[in-house]
Amino acid sequence: MPRTMITVDDIDDIAIGATVLGTGGGGDPHVGALIAKRLIGMYGAVTLMPVEELTAEDFVLPVGMIGAPSVSVERIMAESELVRVIELAERATGRKPTAVMPIEVGGGNSMVPIAAAALTGLPLVDADAMGRAFPESQMVSFHLAGYKPGATVMVDHHGNEVMMTPVTGPWSERLARAITTEMGGSATMIDYMFGGDIVREAAIPGTLTLAKRIGQLLSGRGAERTDAALLEVLTDELGAFHLFDGKVVDLERGFDAGFTRGKAMLDGIGAWKGSQYELRFQNEMLLALRDGQLSAVTPDLICILDAATAHPITTETLRYGNRISVVGIPADERWRTDIGIETAGPRYFGFDVDWQPVEQLSAQSRSASTDRSAS
Amino acid sequence: MTEYRLGIDVGGTNTDAVILDNATLEVIAAVKSPTTQQTSDGVLASIDQVLEAAQIDASRIRFAMIGTTHATNAILERRGLGRVGVIRLAAPATTAVPPLEGWPDDLKRAIGGRGAVVAGGFEVDGRTIADIDEQEIREACRRMRGQVDAVAVVGVFSPVDASQEQRAGEIVTEELGVPVSLSAEIGSIGLLERENATILNASLMQTLRSMADGLRQALSERGISAHMFFGQNDGTLMEVDYALRYPVLTIGGGPTNSIRGAAHLSGLRDGIVVDVGGTTTDIGMLVDGFPRQSSESFKLGGVRTNFRMPDILSIALGGGTVVRESDDGIRLGPDSVGYRLLQEALSFGGDTLTATDVALASGLATIDSASDVSLSADLVAASGRAIRALLEDAVDQMKLSAAPVPVILVGGGGIIVGDELSGVSSIVKPPNLGAANAVGVALGDIAGEVEKIVAGGASREAMRATASAEAVERAVEAGADPKTVETTSIEELPVSYMEGESVRIVARAVGRLRS
Numbered sequence: 001m002p003r004t005m006i007t008v009d010d011i012d013d014i015a016i017g018a019t020v021l022g023t024g025g026g027g028d029p030h031v032g033a034l035i036a037k038r039l040i041g042m043y044g045a046v047t048l049m050p051v052e053e054l055t056a057e058d059f060v061l062p063v064g065m066i067g068a069p070s071v072s073v074e075r076i077m078a079e080s081e082l083v084r085v086i087e088l089a090e091r092a093t094g095r096k097p098t099a100v101m102p103i104e105v106g107g108g109n110s111m112v113p114i115a116a117a118a119l120t121g122l123p124l125v126d127a128d129a130m131g132r133a134f135p136e137s138q139m140v141s142f143h144l145a146g147y148k149p150g151a152t153v154m155v156d157h158h159g160n161e162v163m164m165t166p167v168t169g170p171w172s173e174r175l176a177r178a179i180t181t182e183m184g185g186s187a188t189m190i191d192y193m194f195g196g197d198i199v200r201e202a203a204i205p206g207t208l209t210l211a212k213r214i215g216q217l218l219s220g221r222g223a224e225r226t227d228a229a230l231l232e233v234l235t236d237e238l239g240a241f242h243l244f245d246g247k248v249v250d251l252e253r254g255f256d257a258g259f260t261r262g263k264a265m266l267d268g269i270g271a272w273k274g275s276q277y278e279l280r281f282q283n284e285m286l287l288a289l290r291d292g293q294l295s296a297v298t299p300d301l302i303c304i305l306d307a308a309t310a311h312p313i314t315t316e317t318l319r320y321g322n323r324i325s326v327v328g329i330p331a332d333e334r335w336r337t338d339i340g341i342e343t344a345g346p347r348y349f350g351f352d353v354d355w356q357p358v359e360q361l362s363a364q365s366r367s368a369s370t371d372r373s374a375s
Numbered sequence: 376m377t378e379y380r381l382g383i384d385v386g387g388t389n390t391d392a393v394i395l396d397n398a399t400l401e402v403i404a405a406v407k408s409p410t411t412q413q414t415s416d417g418v419l420a421s422i423d424q425v426l427e428a429a430q431i432d433a434s435r436i437r438f439a440m441i442g443t444t445h446a447t448n449a450i451l452e453r454r455g456l457g458r459v460g461v462i463r464l465a466a467p468a469t470t471a472v473p474p475l476e477g478w479p480d481d482l483k484r485a486i487g488g489r490g491a492v493v494a495g496g497f498e499v500d501g502r503t504i505a506d507i508d509e510q511e512i513r514e515a516c517r518r519m520r521g522q523v524d525a526v527a528v529v530g531v532f533s534p535v536d537a538s539q540e541q542r543a544g545e546i547v548t549e550e551l552g553v554p555v556s557l558s559a560e561i562g563s564i565g566l567l568e569r570e571n572a573t574i575l576n577a578s579l580m581q582t583l584r585s586m587a588d589g590l591r592q593a594l595s596e597r598g599i600s601a602h603m604f605f606g607q608n609d610g611t612l613m614e615v616d617y618a619l620r621y622p623v624l625t626i627g628g629g630p631t632n633s634i635r636g637a638a639h640l641s642g643l644r645d646g647i648v649v650d651v652g653g654t655t656t657d658i659g660m661l662v663d664g665f666p667r668q669s670s671e672s673f674k675l676g677g678v679r680t681n682f683r684m685p686d687i688l689s690i691a692l693g694g695g696t697v698v699r700e701s702d703d704g705i706r707l708g709p710d711s712v713g714y715r716l717l718q719e720a721l722s723f724g725g726d727t728l729t730a731t732d733v734a735l736a737s738g739l740a741t742i743d744s745a746s747d748v749s750l751s752a753d754l755v756a757a758s759g760r761a762i763r764a765l766l767e768d769a770v771d772q773m774k775l776s777a778a779p780v781p782v783i784l785v786g787g788g789g790i791i792v793g794d795e796l797s798g799v800s801s802i803v804k805p806p807n808l809g810a811a812n813a814v815g816v817a818l819g820d821i822a823g824e825v826e827k828i829v830a831g832g833a834s835r836e837a838m839r840a841t842a843s844a845e846a847v848e849r850a851v852e853a854g855a856d857p858k859t860v861e862t863t864s865i866e867e868l869p870v871s872y873m874e875g876e877s878v879r880i881v882a883r884a885v886g887r888l889r890s
Binding site: 030031034035037038068070071073074075076077078079080081082115157158159184185247269270273307308321323 | 465477564567679
């Protein structure tokens, strides 16, 4: 079967899709996209490998960055970091990698493994461990499936190398976060290295292809119905829900325990005129209320898009006066389990609500509006 | 004795000139003439016309303000740009993306594109990545000798600490003697966007200098000894010497000047400016006399920069917008007959129904050369409602609250707008609308902005005060009257994932023109 290749021309589409799946967090993929394009230009296109082709003989490295998006756009990584982090992973495990994959498809971490695949010539597995972006490193499908992070490696631009074996996912987050701070707020990292059989079982398949498809749709390509609004094409294709259109009338953005936390208040525009919407975020968008009623909540995806262009907006660039569309996407089923909700549901982030599926909330909200207009 | 201001807007097509009373800022005269190949020829012609129209003594002109798309066009057309060498103080960091990565090839060729990544830079918390190595910088300069007209010096986290960039700049000056542009003076956090803007700035230094020399000569030939300023992208002014150091700041002045001019001509400081052209309507928000800024990063000639531009909502509605009847009612555009309005619209003997025809038939406007066209009353009413609904929706999207706000209507297509819109308190159609850009640039506020990252441990209050003081200093340096300068905003944005509450602070100060 002919393999799908990722070429320079695919990078911008994947980057746009990854920003949508980043739900406001995950960082701007712009720098990562430049690195990926440069390395593909130097070493050739990247082979995209479906998870079904992985076997127990494979050894897969999820390559990514950890740290503050605002640091990674300023102190960009050294050229040598990708090579060194992969060599270090090999030394730490004694195994030769046969493929790389994204740990997180949302935001900038979609691009780093593409660059690593171009550099090493290894195939890139079409999957990730989040299906979106999340702020903490234990929020991965491997953790949900009961796997520990195992050997974990980190490098920085100075040449520092760290090898560690955290006992649990949450410990990995604590240790890696402290090391990242010392490394200047951003580092290159590989954790959850597994054989192909485990990746097949526990990773979320097809997410790079999904990101590319979203990017193509939002760039106005790939849709047969050219007359439909981009947003409608997108929600149809993804089984997503257009939850609200509004403009930002109030924005609180604070710093708390290492994260950008805050909320944005929207006043409805167009069909949503007269309604109020509240968005709560911790790097990523986590909770949305329409007129005080739950509209969507983590782990389901709450995506914010420019209302005019349907291009994704990040919480860092969100501003007073922005006109945005809110789209809810049902999370992968693995997140909709007890352990999924415990790991990344509303209560983990300190919200005193129970998770409810976005499809159910959207249906309730629609019937409530119909009742109101009928009365 | 009355003194005057001369406002000149040198656009790609037209050069507009206005004379304002320097004290009252009242418009004395406004003229329009074609832009010429040699900018100064067109400027001379428009100065002659406006002096003639104003009937004033040229020696009474105290200030001359120039708004121009010259720098923007030079970049877009890859013409007349200086060759630039780039010295990035960052190694061992950032080598994954070398300078000029991702630039369009033709622009890279136009500026030569010699870059070096040398030891240097800071971490977010103020530690150095590496000390700069003077010998290494000298060697990088020697490799560029004779091949560059200017040098851009860019250090990692230089907005936090600019000391390395300053020292490196001195070394470049000693070695090469060409103009140097330091990134900390050009932009904020975001290395590549700041670097790109700094490179473009360096490449424009010679371009703006020759234009400024031409303008100075044009003014002196007409006996005008005015103090000259350039308009910048945020709607404020810079002294010529400052503009020559930061020529890239002249880009994007067009929409800004139009909104500022509309504000002045209407006497309003808050409202919505609706600029109706032939094909599109641009809607901008006026907040306390300035355009509201957009959050999107601005691409110039295919290069991503971190300049902020006015937040403009463009909709496909203009005087030439094609009106069609369909089963679902009236459909507006999105196509337009554009500049062919006078040939293709029904009222001018054509066979296309346009928004202008609807306006004429409903009696909103009269145009001498237009002939009467019989349209059904239903069609006219329905089209009028559709145009109104489109505008109301767009205006509503730009508004920050439900309270009604005034709309300031400018642009040639403005006749298609009726006398009222819901959510709008009044529709203001000020005089001299065509000269809004030239009026906008002649308005005298001066701004300074500074961005700091405050590392963990430092006092936030103290750093806010420092940022505020530096913004004031920068405004005064740009020509503001120290007595009127005030800090107008201090924004804070946290740097996530960093321990110890690192915070990004952006302070901005604005003052009146120093007279």
